[in-house]
Amino acid sequence: MSAPAPGITLPKGFLAGGASCGIKRSLRPDLALLVSERPATAAGLFTTNRVKAAPVVLTAQQLRDHAEEARAVVVVSGVANAMTGSEGQEDSRQVMDATAKALGIPFGSVLHAATGVIGPRIPVPKVLSALPALAAGLERSPEAAHRAAQAILTTDTAAKETGVSVRLSDGTRVHVGGMAKGSGMIAPALGPAHATTLAFLTTDARVSRPGLEQILHREADRTFNMISVDGDTSTNDTLLALANGAAGGPLADDEPTLRQAFGAVLEHLARAVARDGEGATKLLTVRVEGAHDVREARRAARAVASSLLVKTALFGADPNVGRIAAALGYSGADFEAERLGVDLVEGPRRWPLISAGMPMPGLENGQGKRLHSVLQRLEEVVLEVKLGKGPAAATAWGCDLSYAYVQINAQYRT
Amino acid sequence: MSAPAPGITLPKGFLAGGASCGIKRSLRPDLALLVSERPATAAGLFTTNRVKAAPVVLTAQQLRDHAEEARAVVVVSGVANAMTGSEGQEDSRQVMDATAKALGIPFGSVLHAATGVIGPRIPVPKVLSALPALAAGLERSPEAAHRAAQAILTTDTAAKETGVSVRLSDGTRVHVGGMAKGSGMIAPALGPAHATTLAFLTTDARVSRPGLEQILHREADRTFNMISVDGDTSTNDTLLALANGAAGGPLADDEPTLRQAFGAVLEHLARAVARDGEGATKLLTVRVEGAHDVREARRAARAVASSLLVKTALFGADPNVGRIAAALGYSGADFEAERLGVDLVEGPRRWPLISAGMPMPGLENGQGKRLHSVLQRLEEVVLEVKLGKGPAAATAWGCDLSYAYVQINAQYRT
Numbered sequence: 001m002s003a004p005a006p007g008i009t010l011p012k013g014f015l016a017g018g019a020s021c022g023i024k025r026s027l028r029p030d031l032a033l034l035v036s037e038r039p040a041t042a043a044g045l046f047t048t049n050r051v052k053a054a055p056v057v058l059t060a061q062q063l064r065d066h067a068e069e070a071r072a073v074v075v076v077s078g079v080a081n082a083m084t085g086s087e088g089q090e091d092s093r094q095v096m097d098a099t100a101k102a103l104g105i106p107f108g109s110v111l112h113a114a115t116g117v118i119g120p121r122i123p124v125p126k127v128l129s130a131l132p133a134l135a136a137g138l139e140r141s142p143e144a145a146h147r148a149a150q151a152i153l154t155t156d157t158a159a160k161e162t163g164v165s166v167r168l169s170d171g172t173r174v175h176v177g178g179m180a181k182g183s184g185m186i187a188p189a190l191g192p193a194h195a196t197t198l199a200f201l202t203t204d205a206r207v208s209r210p211g212l213e214q215i216l217h218r219e220a221d222r223t224f225n226m227i228s229v230d231g232d233t234s235t236n237d238t239l240l241a242l243a244n245g246a247a248g249g250p251l252a253d254d255e256p257t258l259r260q261a262f263g264a265v266l267e268h269l270a271r272a273v274a275r276d277g278e279g280a281t282k283l284l285t286v287r288v289e290g291a292h293d294v295r296e297a298r299r300a301a302r303a304v305a306s307s308l309l310v311k312t313a314l315f316g317a318d319p320n321v322g323r324i325a326a327a328l329g330y331s332g333a334d335f336e337a338e339r340l341g342v343d344l345v346e347g348p349r350r351w352p353l354i355s356a357g358m359p360m361p362g363l364e365n366g367q368g369k370r371l372h373s374v375l376q377r378l379e380e381v382v383l384e385v386k387l388g389k390g391p392a393a394a395t396a397w398g399c400d401l402s403y404a405y406v407q408i409n410a411q412y413r414t
Numbered sequence: 415m416s417a418p419a420p421g422i423t424l425p426k427g428f429l430a431g432g433a434s435c436g437i438k439r440s441l442r443p444d445l446a447l448l449v450s451e452r453p454a455t456a457a458g459l460f461t462t463n464r465v466k467a468a469p470v471v472l473t474a475q476q477l478r479d480h481a482e483e484a485r486a487v488v489v490v491s492g493v494a495n496a497m498t499g500s501e502g503q504e505d506s507r508q509v510m511d512a513t514a515k516a517l518g519i520p521f522g523s524v525l526h527a528a529t530g531v532i533g534p535r536i537p538v539p540k541v542l543s544a545l546p547a548l549a550a551g552l553e554r555s556p557e558a559a560h561r562a563a564q565a566i567l568t569t570d571t572a573a574k575e576t577g578v579s580v581r582l583s584d585g586t587r588v589h590v591g592g593m594a595k596g597s598g599m600i601a602p603a604l605g606p607a608h609a610t611t612l613a614f615l616t617t618d619a620r621v622s623r624p625g626l627e628q629i630l631h632r633e634a635d636r637t638f639n640m641i642s643v644d645g646d647t648s649t650n651d652t653l654l655a656l657a658n659g660a661a662g663g664p665l666a667d668d669e670p671t672l673r674q675a676f677g678a679v680l681e682h683l684a685r686a687v688a689r690d691g692e693g694a695t696k697l698l699t700v701r702v703e704g705a706h707d708v709r710e711a712r713r714a715a716r717a718v719a720s721s722l723l724v725k726t727a728l729f730g731a732d733p734n735v736g737r738i739a740a741a742l743g744y745s746g747a748d749f750e751a752e753r754l755g756v757d758l759v760e761g762p763r764r765w766p767l768i769s770a771g772m773p774m775p776g777l778e779n780g781q782g783k784r785l786h787s788v789l790q791r792l793e794e795v796v797l798e799v800k801l802g803k804g805p806a807a808a809t810a811w812g813c814d815l816s817y818a819y820v821q822i823n824a825q826y827r828t
Contacts, residue, residue, distance in 0.1 A: 051743035051751045051771075083739055085752070085772050118736020119773040184723070230722040231645070232737070233744035308644040308722075309598070309823055316824030322532020323646070325497055329465035332649035337465045338499070357465075358499055359533040402824075403817050409723055410730030410816075 010163030011175035011204035013037040013246030015138035018151030021130035023078035023116070023123055029151035031127060032075040033134050034200060035103060040244035042070035042111065043212040045220055047237035051084035052090040055112045056238060056292050062111055064394040067209050070242050071109035073200055075152045076127060078116040082235040091122045098128045102135035113198050113238040115154055115181060121338070131153030149179040152198055155408060156183045160272035164264050166257040172249030174205035176261040180269035184278040184409065185231055197273050199224060199239045201265060203258070206245035211253025216241050223266040226298065226396045228306040229277035230405075235351060274397035275380075279404030282314055283380040286396045288333075290387040296333040297394035303331030305398030315400035317375035319344075319368055321353045321360065326382065334389055341386035344371070346378065354384075421559030424577030425618035427451040427660030429552035432565030435544035437492035437530070439519065443565035445541060446489040447548050447771040448614055449517060454658035456525065457626040459634055461651035467496035468506040469526045470652060476525055481623050484656050485523035487614055488513040489566045490541060491595070492530040493655055496649040505536045512542045516549035521709035527540035527612050529568055530594060563593040566612055569822060570597045574686035578678050580671040586663030590675040596685035598644055598692040599742060599825065611687050613638060613653045615679060617672070620659035625667025629676050630655050637680040640712065640810045643691035644819075688811035690708035691792075693818030696728055697794040700810045702747075704801040710747040711808035715743030719812030729814035731789035733758075733782055735767045735774065738797065748803055756798035758785070767797075779787040 009016050015035045023030040044063050044124045046056050074095060096110040114122070149159040153155075163177035182197025207215070220239055241262070254256045275283040286304045291297035304310055307327040313320040325343055328335070328342065342354040351371060353360055360367055375381060424432050427802055429449045437444040458477050460470050477485075488509060489774070495502045510524040516526075552558065563573035577591035596611025621629070636654055655676070668673045689697040700718045705711035721741040727734040738756055742749070756768040765785060766773055774781055789795060 049740060050742035050749060051739045051754070080736070083736060083751075083768070083771060083773055118734075118740065120778055232721055232723045232740060235736070235740050235743060307646055309646045312463060312820055312823035315820065318824065320532075322494070322649070325465045326463060326532065326646060326649050329463035329649060335464060337497075340465070354497070357497060359497055364534055401820060403820050406726055406729065406815060406817050406820060408731065409726035 006142040006195045006368045007149060007161040007175040008034055008179050008200060008202045009142065009145040010177040010201050011053060011202045011246065012205055013244045014202045015140055016144045016148040017138045017146035019130050019134045022126045023076060029147065030076060030078045031130055031134060032148040032151035033138060034073040034148055035138055036071055036242055036244040037201060038244050038246060039069040039071060039109065040242040041207055041209050041212050042067050043209065043216050043241050045216060045239040047234055049233050049235050051082060051235045053080050053086060053114055053236040054088040055081055056115045056236060058089065058092050058096065059113065059238065061112045062108060066108035069109045070111055072099055073113065074105055074112045075198065076114045076122055077152050077154055079114060079120045079122055080099055080118045080123050080236050081105065081114045082114045082118045084121050088121055091124050092126050095122060098131050099375050102131045110172060111240055113236070115152065115198055115236050118137045120167050145179070149176065152179065152181040154181065155278055156181050156276050158270050158276055160276070162265055162268040164261045166261045168249055168252055168255050168257060170250055172247055174203060174247040174249070174252065176201060176203045176265050178265040178269050180273055182273040197224065197237060199269055201241040201262065203243045204245065204247035205243055205252040205258050206249060207243040208251060208253050212241055212243050215259050219263040219266045223270040226302065227270045227274040227392065228302060228396070228398050229274065231306055270396055274399050278408045279400030279402040281402055282378065282400045284314055284398040284400065285380060285382045286375035286385065287382070287393065288385040288387060289393045290389055291392040292334055292390040294392045294394055297392045298396070300328050300331045300333035300387065301394045301396035303327045304383065304385070305396040308401060311398065311401035314375070314381060315402045317372050319353065319363060319371035319375060321363065325354060328332065330386065333387060335387040338386040341388070345382040345384050346374065417456050417617050418814035421563060421572050421575040421577055422448055422593050422616045423554045423556065423559040425589035425616045425660065427618055428616045429554055429606050430558045430562040431548050431552045432561035433544050433548045436540045437490060442814055443561065443626040443802055444490060444492045444564040445544055445548060446565035447552060448487040449552055450485055450656055450658040452658050452660060453483045453485060453523065454656040455621055455623050455626050457623065457655050459630060461648055463647050463649050464647045466664045467494050467495060467650040468498060468502040469495055469528045470650060472503065472506050472510065473525045473527065473652065476522060480522035483523045484525055485519045486513055486517055487525045487527065487654060489612065490528045490536055491566050491568055493528060493536055494530045494532045495528045495536050496532045505538050505697070508538050509536060509541050512545050518543045524697050525654055527650070529566065529612055529650050530660060532649060543559040547658045559593070560819060566593065566595040567815065568595065568597065569692055570690050572690055574683050574690070576682040578675045580675045582663055582666055582669050586661055588617060588661040588672060589622060589668065590615060590617045590679050592679040592683050593597055594687055595688060596687040596692050611638065611651060613683055615655040615676065617657045618659065618661035618664040619657055619672050621657040622665060622667050624778045626655055626657050629673050633673065633677040633680045637677065637684040640716065640808065641684045641688045642716060642810070642812050643688065645720055685811055688813050691813035692822045693816040694813030695816055696814045698728055698812040698814065699794060700799065701796065701807065702799045703807045704803055705806040706748055706804040706824055708806045708808055711806045712810070714742050714745045714747035714801065715808045715810035717741045718797065718799065719810040722815060725812065728795060729816045731786050733777060733785035734769065734787060735777065739768060742799060747801060749801040751804055753802040755802070757798045759796040759798050760788065800826035
């Protein structure tokens with residue numbers, strides 16, 4: 001697997017672009033377009049929230065009806081188009097229809113996502129007037145992929161994109177690219193097939209619809225479903241993958257290297273979303289080992305990564321190990337409190353924060369001060385939890401909770 | 415039911431007191447004692463956290479072995495005595511034993527709770543040296559009850575206590591009193607019989623053990639199990655009720671007025687805990703109606719009261735109705751998004767924030783500004799949610815999330 005390379009146009013036969021159509025008052029880019037030169041197999045995961053935005057409903061419908069003929073994804077940022085009723089559905093339909101017309105492709109081949117404030121409607125005329133130029137200016141360059149990755153952001157501070165290249169067992173070289181956005185309203189899933197935030201993946205491998213779905217579900221459960229910024233599951237979460245087969249070669253459904261490539265792209269993007277959590281100053285990685293099964297390992301890892309008390313302690317660089325133990329204790333995962341172990345890991349170094357259920361000696365004075373300095377210094381804090389009950393492991397990603405989180409989310413919008 | 419009157423010594427035959435023994439560096443009161451002049455029936459609810467503090471383990475044991483002979487509750491604040499191993503158990507046993515000796519009662523009649531930092535041990539000598547004077551100075555006065563209520567606090571900004579007086583069907587007048595502490599590490603329960611924070615209730619009614627347990631479970635599920643400050647379930651949560659029968663009269667197990675009196679005391683204390691959430695400036699009350707069953711109503715109400723995005727919006731007085739709808743949408747409660755209704759209620763006035771699944775018109779400009787002013791003014795924000803699916807209702811209580819919450823919890827302790 002080669003080093004990460006930019007974005008959704010790394011796989012052959014994909015074009016991208018981004019534009020400012022005026023949805024955002026700041027005139028930052030707010031309209032993104034991703035196009036496959038040939039019909040692509042598509043698979044998607046959507047929010048399990050009962051309040052679903054219009055683009056989620058319409059795109060899920062498209063995948064049911066036209067999953068083998070996807071050609072384009074059009075994304076608006078700034079408004080969610082959620083709680084907008086039948087008028088909101090009509091707005092999204094118009095955006096998709098105009099995209100189809102601008103590209104000269106069937107309506108059924110257009111997918112759609114949105115992100116932003118819940119309530120307001122899409123300013124459709126602004127989108128429609130920007131689409132023709134955006135469609136005409138699509139490119140395969142990394143710069144074009146980057147413009148698309150920029151145009152899907154909301155409160156994010158940085159674009160999130162990556163790409164990898166792998167060789168299949170028959171020698172065919174295939175690529176997987178991806179971009180994502182997400183900074184707030186981000187929570188681990190409750191259901192088994194749930195994606196948080198917006199994420200779009202492309203590959204030039206040849207994959208069947210069921211094969212693509214299987215890869216996506218399996219790898220999203222391990223990555224996007226294991227991140228949390230605030231515990232709030234959005235109305236707009238969408239994860240889409242397009243496989244256009246442009247690399248040729250045999251059907252790659254069962255190629256472990258392809259699945260691993262998807263996994264690497266999803267993990268890169270998921271970590272980037274957690275790291276860019278609203279107001280975050282540190283990435284928190286929680287590895288849990290020794291659980292009865294993966295389900296319990298995930299619950300335990302998520303509980304620590306989501307705990308407000310752990311998150312605020314992390315912001316203060318406070319080695320408050322009791323809060324970590326308490327979060328594990330209410331996670332629902334089975335373990336004996338007397339056998340619990342938690343290490344802080346920094347490369348080859350380890351600090352045993354909790355051993356046999358007891359806090360590290362000296363935490364209230366000298367040792368605590370030393371760990372305070374270590375936590376202050378680290379940009380990524382890695383906790384390794386040993387439950388001591390079984391063979392299963394899982395990793396969750398989160399971030400600290402800062403004053404800036406409160407500021408970003410408490411500001412009255414108008 | 416008469417107006418609330420102070421505290422745990424309102425029922426006959428109860429004495430209380432509080433002292434500073436030096437656990438807290440600030441020299442604030444940190445040792446509380448509650449005593450029944452005669453053996454009392456006792457019932458308790460404890461944290462479901464797998465990491466349980468020593469006092470939780472020991473007191474649960476006492477209730478199993480000596481539930482009809484409770485005489486005293488000794489509470490230390492400042493240290494949780496959790497994650498302290500067998501030495502911590504021995505510390506708590508010494509505190510209980512010294513309490514028994516100071517009062518001249520059997521060890522089996524002493525209950526015990528603790529709250530504070532996880533990890534450090536109880537400074538037993540300090541507690542032992544303060545106990546004799548505390549035991550000798552116990553009183554029935556409201557002032558003594560208040561001293562006890564003060565001595566159990568940690569980050570709380572105010573004591574939480576109340577009492578009510580009711581007449582049973584045979585004319586016997588009985589009393590129920592209570593005190594509680596809790597400001598952080600407060601979360602709704604996951605199990606059916608789970609209490610958050612510390613709360614102690616007294617009554618002079620004559621109640622059997624099963625009767626007292628039934629009243630406590632039922633009313634705690636509706637009150638203490640419906641509050642949330644930060645979603646973190648503590649290692650030390652303890653809710654204890656003592657019934658000493660000093661009022662005389664028949665067995666009151668099935669008296670609705672007694673159950674209602676317990677309910678009123680628990681609701682008063684639960685609301686007081688939510689209102690005093692760390693850094694909180696507003697109490698949030700979420701009433702859900704129209705759910706299929708109480709379980710779903712509770713899930714929906716809790717999701718809104720616990721949502722970080724709702725809590726930060728509330729702090730900013732931002733009428734961000736999309737966040738309320740999103741929280742209901744991921745709560746797991748069944749409803750049609752197109753039929754959802756949410757009102758903001760202020761006495762007789764109502765603002766329909768969401769009707770038939772759509773936000774109130776004008777929220778992005780004039781109407782939004784008006785609601786911003788209303789939310790700024792209110793100290794208690796009451797949301798009424800109509801799911802439109804069935805007959806069940808529930809209420810949850812929470813608070814806003816402010817900069818002060820982050821400050822309180824991010825400070826490095828030493």
